[in-house]
Amino acid sequence: MFIDLRTLDDGSVLEADICIVGAGPAGISMARSLIGTSIDVLVIESGDMDYDDATQALYRGESVGVPYFGLEDARLRFFGGSSNHWDNWCGEFQPIDFQQRSWVPFSGWPFGPEELEPWYDLARPICSLGPRRKNAEIWDKLNVEPIVLDESRLKFHFWEIATPTRFGEVYREELRKAPNIRVLLNANATEVVSDAAAHKVESVELVTFNGHKARVKARHFVLACGAIENARLMLASDRIEPHGIGNRRDVVGRFFMEHPRDRIGSLATSDPFHLIDMFRPGWFGEHVFCPSITVPAEKTKAEQILNTRLQLLYVTDETSMATMRRFAQSIEAGRVPDRLAEGLWDLIQGTDITAYNLYRRAVHNRPMVPKPDGVQQVYFLCQAEQAPNPDSRITLSDRRDALGSRLPVLDWRLGELDKRTLQVQGKLLGGELARLGLGLFQFDPWLREGGTSWSPSMVGGYHQMGTTRMSDDERTGVVDADCKVHGLDNLYVAGSSVYPTGSNINPTLTLVALALRLCDHLKQRITERV
Amino acid sequence: MRRRHFLKALAAVTAAAAAGLPVVFPARDPLEAMRALGRTYLELHPEEASAARAWQVSLAEAGETGMRGHTARHARLDLEDGEVVTVDGWVLPRSLALTCSALALA
Known part of the structure; x- marks a missing residue:
């Protein structure tokens, strides 16, 4: 009542x-x-x-x-x-x-x-949410071959999204x-x-x-x-x-x-698409799983750091993917998309990637990806544990x-531990990506220094x-x-x-x-x- | 080995080592970029100066033909062992940082 x-x-x-x-x-x-x-x-x-x-x-x-x-x-x-x-x-x-x-x-x-x-x-x-899943099962369902991390240094952990x-x-x-x-x-x-x-x-x-x-x-x-x-x-x-x-x-x-959520650094790589594809959230039945990278418990102990996660994101100058998403949301809501002509022009300009994304979605149930030559930067964002x-x-x-x-x-x-954790984890990440031949990682300027300050773009997760x-x-x-x-x-x-x-x-x-x-x-x- | 030859050989080595990683350093002159990284590394880690000098000697001993394999092999071992260092924000295998340092000292 x-x-x-x-x-x-x-x-x-x-x-x-x-x-x-x-x-x-x-x-x-x-x-x-x-x-x-x-x-x-x-x-x-x-x-x-x-x-x-x-x-x-x-x-x-x-x-x-x-x-x-x-x-x-x-x-x-x-x-x-x-x-x-x-x-x-x-x-x-x-x-x-x-x-x-x-x-x-x-x-x-x-x-x-x-x-x-x-x-x-x-x-x-x-x-x-659905039942608890093991990583191998998730990767299999996502139809993605993950990079093989040295699990004594880094491991995957999935967000579950309903x-x-x-x-x-x-x-x-x-x-x-x-x-x-x-x-x-x-x-x-x-x-x-x-x-x-x-x-x-x-x-x-x-x-x-x-x-x-x-x-x-x-x-x-x-x-x-x-x-x-x-x-x-x-x-x-x-x-x-x-x-x-x-x-x-x-x-x-x-x-x-x-x-705290902030960029920790970017990756210089000749093959951004492979990583973007692997780190995109993907469907497992009705649910979506998004991979992220954390440090195994033993390693956090050895390095005396917190338990923080990193997510790969990218910057692209290509707009057809955003347009497709906007159109889909409008159509689902029963509305004619705003800026229809401009959006259609975007899709025509990006016909190849639009077609590829439709194919991915229809045949492989895979999420959309950006046009490879439109990708300007691949970077990592942290969602950090904060020390009490x-x-x-x-x-x-x-x-x-x-x-x-x-x-x-x-x-x-x-505090100091909050920032040092990201410096250690970024180093572990950079080493692993280099070992796997995936690129060289460079810290963002704010993490090259000690102290406790973060970048001006740092935000929380609305998680009080x-x-x-x-x-x-x-x-x-x-x-x-x-x-x-x-x-x-x-x-x-x-x-x-x-x-x-x-x-x-x-x-x-x-x-x-x-x-x-x-x-x-x-x-x-x-x-x-x- | 004369300095001119050493620099030339080192440039070839570092380019080859870097070629193992799909990366291009963000500078027009790769040699100068490597030298700058080496200088920065030694400023951040002055205790590595003697290791860099020893590295310079071992590169010279490897000779022009052996330098490439020497650096690449050690870089791979570093990455397997997690022996990485941070220079100017870049996370590099220590051997590559030493190679840059050797270049800076040459």
Whole structure:
């Protein structure tokens, strides 16, 4: 059932067994997994079913560290959350990501990959992914002969890409029909209120744009608002604990991580086409797999580096491929393509490559490739793991949003290890490509220097993580292995904010797996009346 | 070997070694490009100066006909062993960097 808080009486008090704050991939996955149980669930969503400027503006904030996206642009605040602009590039964390690595301060999860594996199995179909595949099977299906890397130095790892799953659209009807699930829309959580001893959460305070206030009382509360907003809400909830709820050890908001994405260098080669063809995303049934290059765990240990991935991309001056893609999208959407005459001229100019791409697609189910003589440069882009850093953090500003809540301030910081990893990995890559006779690799200028600075074109992946990190030790973590906030009996956190380390792969699949695992824990607690 | 002959031979060697890799250095004069790389390498790694001098001697000993095989063989071994260095952003087998350095010192 969906309820608009604006239609309820001012001062309403709602009750539930579990209150989930946030209806993004984590919150919706949890609510779905509770359908059909005897547990009464209330999901709190700030937005409505569609995008709204005023609600989105509540995501504004300041950025004072490494340049980052506008905070209001980096996520979405309506039903379905940031899955509403998600491209659905996924992957599972690798075993090294869970390990305590002596050369990576603050690394290590409270559990290993085997703990998450069954939850990944359940999360995969929720994210529209197929079963887990081995690399050899993927290469075979992609009909590509991969280059033979020395696997003691580098290895392939695939992104798995499914049709974008808009959680708010795909799972809306299930939630609407579920008798034990209520979704409260236009309900902005402004404070989490604990008892006087700060041992137990008693309520979450809500407010609407039309001035209505409400309160939710529940046996268990789950914050699932994303890594920036989870920290913001906890820090802002300072009625009992002066530094914010669950923040006795001053860890809330710290350890903000992203996946820095930047060019690391280019390849001088006489045969760019071979590599471009091999590194293009290709179809495996209904799913797409995109190869990338990572460093094997043993080598990361030997080199004392992070776990980062590299993707091959290229620059071309030829436009027929982009035109074909634009035409296909327009036709699929039932529209006449824009700039039709200009586009047709592009296709005529590139008749040979257009015909070849149609042949590739029709006969071999292979993705489009550019015209070889149009390729100007082949380069590598990193999607880097970031080392956990307590000084990389979210704090609160004195400025407030339209509802009176203090704005978040992001101070994103990158360190020496983050940059050195790319210098080492680029060297490994260059050596391998030369060994295979594929070309000579040259670092981009910013990586030829030491220090911690990155190029001006560096961006994140819209992957905010780490601000309520998981640790058995409350001095280094906000939540424990069950995602329960240390020191509070009934407050939990779901989402990528609990990641102690963030790997190099997009975070959504893992956060859905963790949300399902948390749900199982809560079911047990409620069933056992703990 | 006289310097003029050495330079000529080295140019042939380095061009041949580079030809093993599908690459053209981004300069109009390959010899000058190699020399510049060698200078940069020695500036970045002054501890390699003695190795570069020894390399110069071994290239000279290999003679004009043997230089090509000598450099190419060592470059291949370097790549198999992961013995690569970074010079001016380029990731090169160490032997090639030493050859460039030998050229710079000649």
